[in-house]
Amino acid sequence: MLALTILIDGITYAAWLFIVAVGLTLVFGVLRILNIAHGSFYALGAYAAASFVGWLVGADMPEWTTVAILPVAALAVAAVLAPLTERLLLRPFYGRDEVLLVLVTYALFLALEDITKLVWGTTPYYVFEPYSLFGNIDFGPLTYVGYDFALVLVAVLCGIGVWWGLNRMRTGKIVLAVIHNAEIASSMGVNVSRIYTGAFLFGIFLAALGGALTAPMVSVQPGLSVGVIIISFAVVIIGGLGSIEGAAIGALIVGIARALAVHTWPAAELFSIYIAMAVVLMFRPEGLFQRIQARKI
Amino acid sequence: MDDTVHRHAPGRAPARRQLAAGVAAILVLMGCAFVLPRWLLFVGTMAASHGVVTLGIVLMMRGGVVSFGQGLVFAAGGYAAALAGMYWGLSDALLLVAIGGIGAVVIAAPFAPLLSRYRGIFFAMLTLALSMVLYGILVKTTALGGSDGFNLSRPTFFGIGVEADQGNFAMYLLAVAVTGLLGLAARVYFDSTRGLVALAVRENELRVEYLGASVRRLLATDYIIAAFLGGVGGALTVLALGHVEPNFSYWTTSGEFVFLAILAGHHSVAAVFVAALLLELVRSFSALYFPNTWQLALGLFLLVVIRFLPMGIGSLWSRRPAARPASTGPTA
């Protein structure tokens, strides 16, 4: 019974982790940017969801719309902020030291922390309506919320969708070409600039989607971004920066490790994840599924 | 030949002059304790403590790596000092600061050989992960107060106990003296042959190896020195605040130190402390006047510095490593 609990907890948590972290690995894979502000866009997605759902409830709209609006909220955040960010903040620094770009995203994170507070204030928002829409599921003596399982479905769809998009669709193959060698892709006529903007947009959408889908599960308040970014880093580093499959495996590893810790050794819950991250970095710094080759001397 | 030598070598005399100026500056700053208001002394103490931690990051940056996990040594130093105070009954401030530095080195040193093999993002992420591991351990360790941490009673200064209102005064003097001396030592190190080799490592590691020096040993040693500086800063902070908590090791704390390092640049020791002072002043005012926009201001400021002053504010007044030429064209 314990094993089953751990497995279910692990998988549901892993699903959440994957949705939240896949955008981060995608943006690194295509643009070689480790985006610290990823957590900020996640938070913005949550806040946008809170606002949109609030309006729907206030307008007495049918219940199913509160769920359907969540990806829309994410899209809104991405559509407004991603192109601006990419063009104004990131583009001037392309080709420079990768750590420098991390610092630029750190500056963005700082700025967005306050911008979020200025727009939405500091009191928490509660967006519980969508959460209860999927009912409850019983596994013997245990009861689980249907929403959490719906997330598993979303995670699987996301994963398959991104994988299929990259490997089967024409645009995806162009993106892969850019990932492997932007210069050569450019000389073959690919508009690399547009690919970067598009990839960044999609990555931010995924981050915001993670936030929007999480909004019904937590209280939406300042500080959301701070915890999410660090756990996303752990997932993405373990799986390998730039790898979608890696993000999935990383999410599973972190999810199950956490579930294991919570049920058997609660004190280890927090640091077990970071120890896993540190251990992977020590022995396979490129992660378990490194797709992008680390630069050789 | 003599002409050329004088053109390029600062020689012994100016170096001594520089040190003398540094000592004078420290004494002046200490003298300020008698005229400045208490709150400003506290700000100064915080600036000194955070500045010395940042100095460690700057040291490593000169070798070409950026640590995103100085929170590890900052927390280690803070907890070491606090625990020594609580369980060993030690109360002398200077002793506790030294214990903080040594404690941080003990925690960090085992990782030095490992970390010296990584660069760029992987170095940053590994240091980050290590600091978060400590954070996770501290939060869940109830004996250490868990996520609330614990308080520390007021320290003594060379056997003299101080009243509540004198605490700021004494801590300020200690902080300025200790960090000032460490800053001077850092300046000597920057100007030494090893300091110059570190800059070359940052530019071209391969060549340094091909010249016969061990890059890994240099980076590992720098990491340990930075750990000591971080531990000293942590201990000073804890003594000034009277409190220690796991947040010292959280990634946002480390992020602030990196922010300061970028702001200061890696050529001037003074710039590090100036930057730290600026940040502390902004932090003090912000709580009162603009609690919801000061991080925005910091973020924008960081972007401006990265874009327009890539060598940090220190580049505004500090000479670049290239020695001044007399015959060739205008170069810095």
Add this chain to the structure above:
Amino acid sequence: MTAPILEARSLSKSFGAVVAATDVSIDVPQGQRVSLIGSNGAGKTTFVNMVTGYLKPDAGQILLDGRDITRLSPRQVTRLGVARSFQIPQLAAELSVLDNMLVAAACNAGAPSFLRPARTPEAIDAALAILERFDLAGHAGRPVRELPGGVRKLLDIAMALVGKPRLLLLDEPTSGVSVDEKFPMMDTIASAIADAEIAVLFVEHDMDIVTRYSDRVVAFYSGRIIADDRPEAVLADEQVQLYVTGRRKHA
């Protein structure tokens, strides 16, 4: 007869399907000037990388003055008296020419000091002395990134000489240098090392330079040595003309 300074015995090296070296054997006596020729990808730089420890051969041995250095790292090989310059100059671009030389001296001296200032008159004197021999003293204070290619190459070589090596490997010393500058540059290099008993191996594509500045030519093709003799003999060799130089018209 003194032992050769360098003995390479049956070196082999492959990168997957690419064979970079097969059965490469060379003995270099002390003080000899040897040029290594061959088209791109023939194995010359791989050879240099193996001798200096950057690559480990799959098979074979490398002896320096009788001592096995096959498995040593570049740092260890350098400390034994081998120095190398690079096809693309490897310099600290933000530092000045003088500082680069000071770094070379500091690394050569063992563990660099924490206390001793970098720019003492003695250290600067020593650095300037070497720079003088390369006609670079005038550039001493300029940051390297401002310098033209030819000057950088000379600095690259000057730095290699700081450690007073017994064996010097130069990887394409005149590549990227304009035609009229090549000979003066080689003259500068030759006179800078003329007074020492240094054995020099240099990779070169220009046959006029090869003829003028080396006592011996080793020709590579597809990872093998196809000729090893005096310049005139090698350049007249059929295989060398086929694979490396092209048919030479008689002067």
